[in-house]
Amino acid sequence: MRLTYETEEPTMLEESFLKIANRAPVMLWMSDTAKNFVYFNDPWLKFRGCTLQEELNHGWEQGVHEDDLSKVKKQFDKSFAKKEPYKIEYRLQNHKGQYRWIIDNGVPQFSDDNQFSGYIGSCFDIHEIKELEHRKEEFITAASHELKTPVTSLNVYLHLIDEYFTDNKIEKYGAYSKGATMQLNKINTLIEELLDLSRIQSGSLNYSWSEFSFCDMVSNIIEKMQLLHPNRQIDFSGECDGQIRGDVERLSQAIENLISNALKYSSSDNKIRIDISEDKNWVMLSVTDYGIGIATEHLSKIFKRFYRIPGKLEATYPGMGMGLYLSQKIINKHNGSISVESRENEYTKFIIKIPILKKK
Amino acid sequence: MNNKPKILVVDDDPDILSVMEILLSMKGFEVEVTARGDNTFSKLESFQPNLILLDVLISGHDGRAICKEIKDEPQYANIPVLMLSAHPGAAATISDYGADGFISKPFDVENLLKKINEQLQGSKIE
Numbered sequence: 001m002r003l004t005y006e007t008e009e010p011t012m013l014e015e016s017f018l019k020i021a022n023r024a025p026v027m028l029w030m031s032d033t034a035k036n037f038v039y040f041n042d043p044w045l046k047f048r049g050c051t052l053q054e055e056l057n058h059g060w061e062q063g064v065h066e067d068d069l070s071k072v073k074k075q076f077d078k079s080f081a082k083k084e085p086y087k088i089e090y091r092l093q094n095h096k097g098q099y100r101w102i103i104d105n106g107v108p109q110f111s112d113d114n115q116f117s118g119y120i121g122s123c124f125d126i127h128e129i130k131e132l133e134h135r136k137e138e139f140i141t142a143a144s145h146e147l148k149t150p151v152t153s154l155n156v157y158l159h160l161i162d163e164y165f166t167d168n169k170i171e172k173y174g175a176y177s178k179g180a181t182m183q184l185n186k187i188n189t190l191i192e193e194l195l196d197l198s199r200i201q202s203g204s205l206n207y208s209w210s211e212f213s214f215c216d217m218v219s220n221i222i223e224k225m226q227l228l229h230p231n232r233q234i235d236f237s238g239e240c241d242g243q244i245r246g247d248v249e250r251l252s253q254a255i256e257n258l259i260s261n262a263l264k265y266s267s268s269d270n271k272i273r274i275d276i277s278e279d280k281n282w283v284m285l286s287v288t289d290y291g292i293g294i295a296t297e298h299l300s301k302i303f304k305r306f307y308r309i310p311g312k313l314e315a316t317y318p319g320m321g322m323g324l325y326l327s328q329k330i331i332n333k334h335n336g337s338i339s340v341e342s343r344e345n346e347y348t349k350f351i352i353k354i355p356i357l358k359k360k
Numbered sequence: 361m362n363n364k365p366k367i368l369v370v371d372d373d374p375d376i377l378s379v380m381e382i383l384l385s386m387k388g389f390e391v392e393v394t395a396r397g398d399n400t401f402s403k404l405e406s407f408q409p410n411l412i413l414l415d416v417l418i419s420g421h422d423g424r425a426i427c428k429e430i431k432d433e434p435q436y437a438n439i440p441v442l443m444l445s446a447h448p449g450a451a452a453t454i455s456d457y458g459a460d461g462f463i464s465k466p467f468d469v470e471n472l473l474k475k476i477n478e479q480l481q482g483s484k485i486e
Contacts, residue, residue, distance in 0.1 A: 148446040152466035153379040159469040160383065188466055199449075206449045 027102070027123040029060070033116060035080060044123070049095025065091035065099050076106070076119075083108040083116055089126065101130040133201070140198040144191045151188050158184065193322045197305070200329050207247040207333060211357060214244045214283040218276055221252050225259050232263055233271035240278035242356035246334045251354075254327035258287040258350045261324070264317060265348065266291025283356055288349040294342040302340065303328045364390040365480050368409035370400055370426070371444070372419040376465075380413065387473060397421030401429075404436055411479055413463075416445035416454070424457040431458030440479035 010018060021028055022042035030039035036057045045052060048063055064072055068090035079086040085107045091099040106121040158181045165174035199205035222236050262272040266289035273288040294302065298309045306321040308314065331338045336354040341347075367389045369380045377393040384391045392407045394400065397418040403409075412430070416423045423443060430436045440460040443450070444467070451462040461475055 145446050148465055149373050149376060152446070153375045155466045156379045156383050156469055160386065204449075206452060208452065 029121045029123070030118060031121075032118045035076065038118075047094050047125070048092070063093040065093070067091075072104075079106060079108070080119070089130075092123075100125050100127040102126060137198040137201050140194055144195045144198070147191050148188075151184060151191065155181070155184055155188075190320070193320070193326060196326055197322055200326070205329075205333075207250055209245060209247060211243055211245050212248050214242050214278075214285075214354065214356075215240050215276060217248055217252060218255065218274070218285060221255050221259070222274060225256065225263075229263055232268060234259070235271055235273045236275075237273070238276040240276050240283050242278045242283040243358050244283060244334070244354050245357045246354065247330075250330045251334060254330040255285065255287075255352070257323040257327045258352075262287050262289035262291070262348070262350075264319070265289060278356065281356055282353045284351060284353050286349055286351045288347055290347050293344040293346050293348050294340070295344050296342075299340055299342060303338070362390065364388055365411065366390045366392070366407060366409045367411050367413060367476070368400075368403055368407055369393040369413045370397065370403075370418060370423070371395065371413070371415040372397075372417075373415075376415075383469065389476075397423065397426055400426050401433075404430070404439075409439060410483065411476060412439055412441045413476075414441055414443050414459075416443055416447070416450045424454055424459070427454070427459050428457040438483060440483050442475060442479060 024041070025043065027044035027047055028039075028041040029037055029044060031037050037060060038056065040048075040052060040055045040060065045055065048055065048060070050059075050063075053059075061069060061073075072088060072090050075086055075088045085105070087103060087105050089101060089103050092102050094100050102123045103126050104121050104123045106119045108119055109117045111117050158177055162174060162177040162181065165171070165177055196205060219236075222234060226232075226234050259272070259274070266272060270290045272290075273286075275286045275288075277284050292313060294309065301307050302309065303324050304321075305325040307325075308319065308321045328338050331352050331354070334354050336352055338350065338352045341349045341351070365388075367384055369377060369384070369391065371377055371380070371393070372395050374395060377395060381391050381393055392403060392409065394403050395418075398421065400412075400414075404412075414423045414427055418426075423445075427441050427443060430439065430441060437458075441458070442461045442463055443454050443459045444463045444465055445451075446465040448464045451464065454462055460479055463472055463475060
């Protein structure tokens with residue numbers, strides 16, 4: 001489609017396309033192969049309160065929020081080089097001078113003989129959704145924080161009760177107070193997960209980086225998990241001497257999640273297996289259980305936030321669908337990857353890979 | 361004569377204050393608590409604590425700033441300050457303010473007592 005309709009009369013077909021483009025409830029733009037923006041539709045110009053001439057080429061960039069501009073340009077350069085579709089959210093100034101969050105979907109265009117001809121993008125105003133998301137995250141943070149104060153007090157009271165029972169050798173009740181403390185620890189883990197989730201959403205999940213032995217970390221995790229689950233058989237095999245760079249607490253959290261899941265979704269008389277290995281560039285860990293397994297159609301969705309596999313059997317397992325999402329985010333932050341293999345009613349195996357920094 | 365080590369607890373939550381008072385008194389400390397950040401200094405003067413447990417966020421006050429004020433005051437600078445917060449991320453932000461340690465809420469009681477005793481022993485050696 002030609003776009004120089006200002007100097008030439010458009011054909012009838014072009015006219016109808018222009019009409020569609022200008023009346024569709026979406027902001028559209030088009031770029032050429034040299035990254036120049038050569039077209040903006042009426043909804044875009046109306047949103048911006050600018051003329052086409054002002055927006056053409058790189059004029060529109062004046063409207064992008066200064067904190068977002070370099071991100072937008074980087075994304076465009078990256079996608080342009082690969083000729084791949086992309087999605088990006090950024091703030092764009094409207095005709096009232098207000099910055100609104102928009103989502104921009106860019107798609108590369110190819111001619112009939114497969115020649116790259118530039119990009120077409122469609123943008124939607126998502127400001128209200130963003131604000132709601134922000135408020136929701138603030139709520140989760142505040143609620144989690146408010147929940148932690150009573151947990152702190154309760155934990156101290158339980159400790160004192162437990163001490164009293166222990167000192168006075170009232171063993172039966174000592175076991176009860178220990179049980180109550182364990183349940184409280186579970187509540188605390190859930191609160192922490194909710195907090196982590198909102199931190200991930202707002203990009204404020206903090207990592208403290210250091211270098212450490214992957215194998216030592218895994219041994220510590222298994223020791224801890226075995227202590228927490230004395231009646232379960234956790235088999236550990238393999239060796240590696242790779243040092244990695246990461247946040248040992250966060251990475252342990254991710255791996256503990258996988259082990260907890262393996263224990264949860266398999267029956268108590270089944271063992272679970274943890275294997276580690278390494279090649280030149282990666283250390284690898286797998287967690288395998290011989291439990292209920294995961295049907296193929298759910299495998300690609302289990303890492304989504306709050307995703308829980310539907311089904312009568314699955315619904316009987318407790319959980320909020322946060323663990324795998326958090327684990328994946330943490331592992332990705334370590335430039336690693338996580339994948340899953342499973343067969344229903346047979347096994348589930350999670351495999352993680354983390355890049356090696358150096359060998360011991 | 362009362363030789364119990366003295367601990368001042370500054371936290372805006374009354375439930376935390378009461379549980380800390382119970383716990384620390386049972387563990388052989390003399391305890392004074394305050395829910396207000398702005399009277400920390402008058403408490404320091406009247407109570408003369410050996411250690412301070414200070415919440416990072418006290419309604420209307422930044423506990424870290426209070427910590428820095430304490431550490432900037434020569435007569436109080438040697439009193440160990442352990443900061444507490446329900447935000448584990450706060451740990452990374454306290455070192456610039458001169459705090460002697462960080463305890464994340466909810467805390468393990470044994471760990472809290474261990475840190476308190478370490479600080480008290482450390483300050484005696486000085």
